[in-house]
Amino acid sequence: MDLQLAHQPAIIIGAAQGIGRAIAEAFAREGARVGLIDRDPRVSETAAEIAAATGATVVAETADVVSETDMQAAADSLRDRIGPARHVVFAAGVGSGKFGFPFTRVPPADWRRVLDINVLGAVHSAHAFAPQLIAGGDGGTFLFLVSVAGQIGSQTDPPYSAAKAAQINFMQCLARDLAPHGIRSNALSPGMVRTGLNQSVWAASQADLPEADRQDYPTWAGEKIRRVSPLGRWQEPEEFGATAVFLASPLARNITGQTLNIDGGQVMHS
Numbered sequence: 001m002d003l004q005l006a007h008q009p010a011i012i013i014g015a016a017q018g019i020g021r022a023i024a025e026a027f028a029r030e031g032a033r034v035g036l037i038d039r040d041p042r043v044s045e046t047a048a049e050i051a052a053a054t055g056a057t058v059v060a061e062t063a064d065v066v067s068e069t070d071m072q073a074a075a076d077s078l079r080d081r082i083g084p085a086r087h088v089v090f091a092a093g094v095g096s097g098k099f100g101f102p103f104t105r106v107p108p109a110d111w112r113r114v115l116d117i118n119v120l121g122a123v124h125s126a127h128a129f130a131p132q133l134i135a136g137g138d139g140g141t142f143l144f145l146v147s148v149a150g151q152i153g154s155q156t157d158p159p160y161s162a163a164k165a166a167q168i169n170f171m172q173c174l175a176r177d178l179a180p181h182g183i184r185s186n187a188l189s190p191g192m193v194r195t196g197l198n199q200s201v202w203a204a205s206q207a208d209l210p211e212a213d214r215q216d217y218p219t220w221a222g223e224k225i226r227r228v229s230p231l232g233r234w235q236e237p238e239e240f241g242a243t244a245v246f247l248a249s250p251l252a253r254n255i256t257g258q259t260l261n262i263d264g265g266q267v268m269h270s
Helices: 018-029 043-054 068-082 112-136 158-181 196-206 217-228 237-248
Strands: 009-013 033-038 058-062 087-090 140-145 183-190 259-262
Touching: 009 018, 009 068, 009 112, 018 033, 018 043, 018 087, 018 140, 018 237, 033 043, 033 068, 043 058, 058 068, 068 112, 087 112, 112 140, 112 158, 112 183, 140 158, 140 237, 158 183, 183 237, 196 217, 237 259
Parallel strands: 009 033, 009 087, 033 058, 087 140, 140 183, 183 259
Antiparallel strands: none
16 A cells, blocks of 8 residues: 655654664555654664665664753754655653662652653744645645553553653644644553663563562563553554554544554543
8 A cells, every 4th residue: 555655754763673663664655755763873774774674764863862852953964865854753752770669769859860851852843843834735644653651541651651741732732732733742652662662661570579480581471461542552662653654644634633542442531
């Protein structure tokens, strides 16, 4: 199926690995001109690998989403290299690295980095790229990678949960603000995905347990999936790539302000 994304500039923020990389690969396979942003300098290697595998134009910029200046500079550079952004995906994210039940286990000082990256990073990205989308005059899309934690008040990591809830709300603000320009804003919400972030949750949950009570990662993850997911299986990064390109396409022209859960049924709203 042709999703009509060929040659359209798509920016993936937080693309060096994990779900962000999978989304970048999906846009490249659709023939988009893809710009990757990550603070990890290995993002340049990621860009080269995706370009070699797909034949698409894929370039990279090293920038930290916490820095408004960094993000504006990256936006300007990518505009010059692949053209004004048409689609922007914010896939950067970080947890506190601590097990947050009860919430007092995570002191206020450990909240700042989580909020800076997840919330202010999203804000900096929107400020950097929205003018390009508006100036294009023919629509465009924003997409935010959030989490089921932002919808259920997860006790596992309160700073992360709160930050993702804020991202969802900010996405809805953008959807309303940018709708008159034909620009759509949505969010994708993962459940259980094999990523470094998921493994850090496991590590934090085991840190204070007696040795006899600790579980290895496969055992812990398997039990959690069976407990929280009606479908009882992992979600895969490629699923988010497929959904991201659909949401960027004309097929989704009336979808905006929505949070789509790819979570095996973990979150169901009645």
